[in-house]
Amino acid sequence: MAFSRELMEEIKNRNNIEDVVGRVVPLKRAGANLVGRCPFHSERTPSFTVFPATQTYYCFGCGAGGDAVSFVMQSENLEYREAVEELAKRAGIRIEENFGEKSTQPSVRRDRMLELNREAARFFFRSLLSPEAAHARDYLQKRQFLPVTVKRFGIGYAPGGFNAPLCSHLISKGFTPFEIRAAFLGGEGKNGRLYDMFRNRIVFPIFDVNGEVVAFSARRLNEEDERKYINTSDTAVFKKSKVLFGLNIAKNSEAGSFVLCEGAPDAIAMHQAGFDNAIATLGTAITSEHARIISKYTRTVFLAYDIDKAGRKATLKGIDLLNQVGVDTKIINLGTETKDPDEFIKKFGAEAFRAKLNGSTGQIDYSIDEIIGRHDISVAEDKLRAVSEVTEYIAGIASRPEREVYSQRAADKLGITLEAMRSEVERVAKKQGYRSKSEQVKKALNEQSGFGSAANTDKLRFSSEASHEEAILGILLVRPDYGPEAAKLIDESDFATSLNKKIFGLFKEEISSGREIVPSKDGVLTPRETGALERCRASRLQLGDNTFAALESHIRALKELRRRADYDKKIEDSPAAALNEYLQSIKNKNKNGDKERDHNGEGS
Ligand SMILES: [Zn+2]
Structure with missing residues (x-):
């Protein structure tokens, strides 16, 4: 009945919220977000906002909100299933292939392409040892890449010439010309013959978060070649706007933060100098998709872009996009003597760079x-x-x-x-x-007229409770990493309003299955309801204090309200029994309090 999670992810990846909404509503950029006139209520000033970083939208006027699927449901008046099918159609995805049993055709292609990339990486690495690659080895030595680094990152050499050594090798391994072209490793010449895409270049394999080779970044060795870098174009296994070089290693770093640099060689130099938390975007500035991925792993990012004008622009964009997903940014000021982190480390050493990390500027100072x-x-x-x-x-x-x-x-x-x-x-x-x-x-006013609270009908009756509930849900959407700890502190039964109770129940399902909390609860919530949820998130992002302490205090306050309401009700039913129970609960609470304190004492 339900669509598989992989299929839904694929459909959403290929249907950007900007494009989906943009088909219906003219959008204008406003900082990191886009605004337009709401298609669901009539208005003169735009209060309909699209958040690329979370792939969601929310109307501050009427409370409509959600993701690409709920937008299509609402704007085209479709059922959930129909909306998913429509988006799949737009992206050229055939649902039958993916439906029910694990998909066969697309995943075979994916496996095949990964195999192809692995074989190519092995070929490049071996070629680096060949006699004709002496100049490539010289280059790596000049840039001070140690042999252990070359091996660890699988750095290789793409031989020159038009006799297509790589393509011939791949064909001898049983890959077809079609597959080789689809993987961007070969092209078809005028005579219909295959040629190698990368010729006489140093090749850096690009790994995805699982450590699979998904693409290559190739640097020229002949300074007269037109393009300094040639990167793999988007393929079935690679999307430039989503892959972060080094993430497969940085995700396990104990640093607790990431250092974001401008390209694979910079990140490799950083890893070699002992910064195992370095990651890089490839040839593009950071995208909202990158920001979203980063936010899954860390809450602090040091931006170490080049010092030139393009680097400064990329830095500002990085600050903006990372803030949108609740990640703090710090900007490393390397001075003007060197042009990038790689050069800086080679000239002044790793310790000097670490000192720069410690002395980095906060985002506000940088912006001023x-x-x-x-x-x-x-x-x-x-x-x-x-x-x-x-x-x-x-x-x-x-x-x-x-x-x-x-x-x-x-x-x-x-x-x-x-x-x-x-x-x-x-x-x-x-x-x-x-x-x-x-x-x-x-x-x-809108809420009174029934717009905003239409989704949550108990809200008027439990207005204080609802405000804490919404804060709790909002913080959890901004900081999904709090989920497991929060689930220990609070339960569905602590929620007073039925919608929030239902939503928290859904959150808990995701938390207990180790998945990330996402604002779109496919098909379970109505567009109105996803709108209410989206508002929780949007208002927390404006508020700013989304620390665990804030979450805890809302949980405490909600529980206290619930306890009091419970007590009031019992007093009405049977005053003596209620009083007894209340006294008992105070006793227990004190005992538990002591226990907690003892426990905390042990921990620290
Ligand atoms: Zn609206």
Whole structure:
């Protein structure tokens, strides 16, 4: 009856939420997100928001929300099954193949392609030892790649010439020209003969998160060759926007953070220097898909892009996209003497790089510097513009003490007094606050008219409980890694409203089967209900405090409310028995409290 999880993932991967919504609603970029006019209610100012980082949408006006499937259900008035079939059709996926029993045809192709890549990697690695690869070995030595590193990352050499040594080898191993072309390892020339895609190049195999070779990044050895790098195009086993080089190793690192660099060679140099948490995007800046993948493994990313203009742009994009999925970013400032982390480590050593990691700048400082850097503040007009942009930026920070700290730093950098900066920041912050307040009023009005709470009908009766419940669900969506710990603290029965109870039950199923909590509960929840859930997530992202301590305090508060309600009800039924039970519960609570304290004492 249900579609397999793999099939659903494939369908969603191939139907970007931006594209799915974009077919119906003209979208405009707003920071990391996109906004447009809601197709589900009439409005003049756009409050319909698409979040590429989570592949979801939410309308702040009417409360509609969800993922690609729920959007198609809602906008085309389809049943869940029909919507999935429609999206599969758009992506060219045949459901019969995947339906029911494990798919046969596509997975065979995948296996075959992985086999092909493995064989090619072996060929490149062996070729590096051949007499004609002396210049390739020289190059690796010059770049100070140690033999152990070359072996570990399977770095190889693609021979030159048009006699297609790789393709001939692969054909001798039983692969067909069609398969070789599909894997981007060979092309078809005018005469219909196969040629090797990579010629006279150093080849870095690209591994997926499971350590399978899924693609190659090939660097020229002849500086006159046109392209410095040739990367595998997207194939059945490789999607550039989703693969992170080094993740198969970094995911097991004990560092607790990732260092994100610009290409495979940089990441390899970093691993060689002892930073086993280095990862890299391939030839592209970070995408929202990368950000989402990273958020599954870590909450802190050091950005170590090149120091040039393109690198700075990529850094800002990285800050933005990673923030969207709740990952903190720190920016490594390597100074101007070297152009990238690889060069820096070779020149100053691993310890110096580690010191730079420790002294890295927070994202707010970096953004302020970036704004100021865009202006020539020795010119009065330009300086005023810089002040106003910095002010606008700092005013957007939620906490007042933080605004104070950054106002001070910005004032120093801009050469104006703290008083001037502070009063301007607070004035703008107030204005922004008013704006969001009027939005809140609008939201409340919508909810009263039955829009937002239509999904959760008990909400009016249990409004305090519902606010804690929504905070709990929202934090769990932002931080799925809290799931297992949270499941120990709270249960469905602690929830007062029926929808939230149902949703938490679904979360628990995912948690206990070791899967990630996702906002879309395929087919189980209605679009209205996924909208309510999406709102929980979106409002937590705006709020900012999504720590485990915040989650715990909402759980505590909810349980306390439930306990009191329980007690009130019992008092009505039988006052004496209720009082007895209450006294007993206090006794137990104290005992448990002691136990917990003892336990914590042991642990630390
Ligand atoms: Zn709407």
